[in-house]
Amino acid sequence: MAPHAEDGVNGSSGASSLDFTTFSNIIDGKLSSTSQTRHGINPATDKPNPEVPVSTPEDVDRAVEAAKKAAKSWANTSYADRRKAVLAFADGLEKEKDAFAQFLTKEQGKPLHWAYFELDFALSAIRTMAGLELPTDVVADEEGRKIIVRYTPLGTVVGIVPWNYPILLCVTKIAPAVVTGNPIIIKPSPFTPYGGLKLVELAQRYFPAGVVQGLSGDDNLGPWLTSHPGPAKISFTGSSATGKKVMASASKTLKRVTLELGGNDPAIILEDVNIKEVAAKVATLAFLNSGQICLALKRIFVHEKIFDEFRDAMVEHTKTLKLGEAHEEGVFLGPIQNSMQYERVKGFFGEIEKEKLNVAVGGKNPDGPGYFITPTIIDRPKEDSRLVVEEPFGPIVPLLSFSTDEEAITKANNTNYGLGASVWSSNLDRATKIAEQLEAGNIWINTHFELDIRAPYGGHKESGIGIEFGIGGLKSYCNSQTVYLKK
Known part of the structure; x- marks a missing residue:
C-alpha cells in the first residue's frame, strides 16, 4: 500500500464513544x-x-x-x-x-x-x-x-x-x-x-x-x-x-x-531515470514520518553520471517539505517522537562539524519547544561514517555515488541490516537483475515502502x-x- 497524504482526511465518523481522557x-x-x-x-x-x-x-x-x-x-x-x-x-x-x-x-x-x-x-x-x-x-x-x-x-x-x-x-x-x-x-x-x-x-x-x-x-x-x-x-x-x-x-x-x-534501506538510482521526478519521490520516502520508519530510505546511492543534478533536484524538493505541528496547514514532517530518540538524532548533527561533512540541505535545527529536526541531506560522507553504517531513525540521510552496477550492489549490501531496498531505472530488465542480488526481505523497483498485507513481510x-x-x-x-x- 503506497502512502498518499490525502487518504482519509475527509473521512468523518462523528463523536467518539470512547473516553480519550482516561486510560486503563x-x-x-x-x-x-x-x-x-x-x-x-x-x-x-x-x-x-x-x-x-x-x-x-x-x-x-x-x-x-x-x-x-x-x-x-x-x-x-x-x-x-x-x-x-x-x-x-x-x-x-x-x-x-x-x-x-x-x-x-x-x-x-x-x-x-x-x-x-x-x-x-x-x-x-x-x-x-x-x-x-x-x-x-x-x-x-x-x-x-x-x-x-x-x-x-x-x-x-x-x-x-x-x-x-x-x-x-x-x-x-x-x-x-x-x-x-x-x-x-x-x-x-x-x-x-x-x-x-x-x-x-x-x-x-x-x-x-x-x-x-x-x-x-x-x-x-x-x-x-x-x-x-x-x-x-x-x-x-x-x-x-x-x-x-x-x-x-x-x-x-x-x-x-x-x-x-531495524533497517538501513538503500536506494540505487541508475543514470537513466527521470531525475526531477525520481528525486522528489526519493526525498519524500526518506523523510516520511520524519524518517521514523524501519523501511524509510536511509542510504541513497546515485550513479556518478547524474549525481550533481540528482542531488540538486532532491535538495529542491526537500526545501518544500514543511516541518511543523500536526495541525499546521501543509505540514509534512512532525517532530521526533521522544526526547531519547531526539538526542540520538541530534548526535548525528553533532558530527557534521566534527567530521566536516558537506551539508547539501538542512543541517540546522529550529529553536523552541518540541523535538523538531530539519530534513537534512549529507553529500558523500565517508562510507564508513556513522551516518552510513547506523540507522539514524530520523530525517537525515547520506547521498552517495557509484560508477557500476556491481559497485552499487556491493555498497548496498554492505550492512548488517536487510529489511528493504529499491532500484530506480527506466530499464526494468537491468533493474530486476540488480534487485535480485540485493540482500533484503523486501525489494521494490521504481518505488519503495509499498506494502501489501497479502504478501509476506520480513527482514534478512x-x-x-x-x-x-x-x-x-x-x-x-x-x-x-x-x-x-x-x-
Whole structure:
C-alpha cells in the first residue's frame, strides 16, 4: 500500500464513544487501574499527555491467567466466527477513526493527514488479514493413505508495539493472532501507550473476556512478559538491539518469536531515470514520518553520471517539505517522537562539524519547544561514517555515488541490516537483475515502502526473524500439525 497524504482526511465518523481522557489496563475484559502511573509527552509541545498505568508483575500474572482461561474456548470457536469478530472490530474502529487520529497526533506527533493515513492503513490491514484463508494442506492423497497439515493455535501471544506507528503495528498483531485462535496481550510503547490501550478497550465489545488484553508500563514490563512462562509467542517490532534481548529472554522457555527489527534501506538510482521526478519521490520516502520508519530510505546511492543534478533536484524538493505541528496547514514532517530518540538524532548533527561533512540541505535545527529536526541531506560522507553504517531513525540521510552496477550492489549490501531496498531505472530488465542480488526481505523497483498485507513481510540478517502478513504471517501464530491417515 503506497502512502498518499490525502487518504482519509475527509473521512468523518462523528463523536467518539470512547473516553480519550482516561486510560486503563484491560485485564480479563475489565478496565484495571494501578497504584503507580506515568504519562507520555506531546513531542510537538513538550506538554504532558494523560496518566497511564504502570503495571506490576501481579498484573502480568493476572493477564496471562485470563488469556489461558480464554484460550481453549477461543481456539474452539470456528474460523468463520473469529473472522466475523475481527471484521466487526474493524468496523468499530472505523466509527472511532476521528478520535484515534486526533489523539495519535498528540502522542506520536505526526501531521494529522498522516495520522489518518495510519488509521486507514490499519483498517485495510485488519480486513485483509481477516479475509485470508488459513489452509489445511493436503500433502498426499494416495490409495492407502492421506497426509494433511493442520495449523492450530499456539496459545497466548504477547504483542510488543513500537512508537512510530502505534495504531497500525498494534492491529497487525491483534488481527492475525485472534483470527487464528490465540488470545493476545498488547504492550504498547511507554512513549505512545494511549492508542494501543484504547484499541484494546474497543476490542472488548467484539471479543470474549481475556482474548484481547492490554498492559501499560515502564521499561520493566517488556522483560516481565518475555520471560513469563505462560505466553507461547512474542511478536516484537522495534530496534535490532532490543530484538536480541527479546529473543534471549524468550529462549529460556522456547517461546516462538517474530522479530521485525531495524533497517538501513538503500536506494540505487541508475543514470537513466527521470531525475526531477525520481528525486522528489526519493526525498519524500526518506523523510516520511520524519524518517521514523524501519523501511524509510536511509542510504541513497546515485550513479556518478547524474549525481550533481540528482542531488540538486532532491535538495529542491526537500526545501518544500514543511516541518511543523500536526495541525499546521501543509505540514509534512512532525517532530521526533521522544526526547531519547531526539538526542540520538541530534548526535548525528553533532558530527557534521566534527567530521566536516558537506551539508547539501538542512543541517540546522529550529529553536523552541518540541523535538523538531530539519530534513537534512549529507553529500558523500565517508562510507564508513556513522551516518552510513547506523540507522539514524530520523530525517537525515547520506547521498552517495557509484560508477557500476556491481559497485552499487556491493555498497548496498554492505550492512548488517536487510529489511528493504529499491532500484530506480527506466530499464526494468537491468533493474530486476540488480534487485535480485540485493540482500533484503523486501525489494521494490521504481518505488519503495509499498506494502501489501497479502504478501509476506520480513527482514534478512539483523533486520529480523520470521515474517508477518500474508498466509505465512497467519501460520506464524500456529503450530504445524501433520496428520497421517491410513485408509
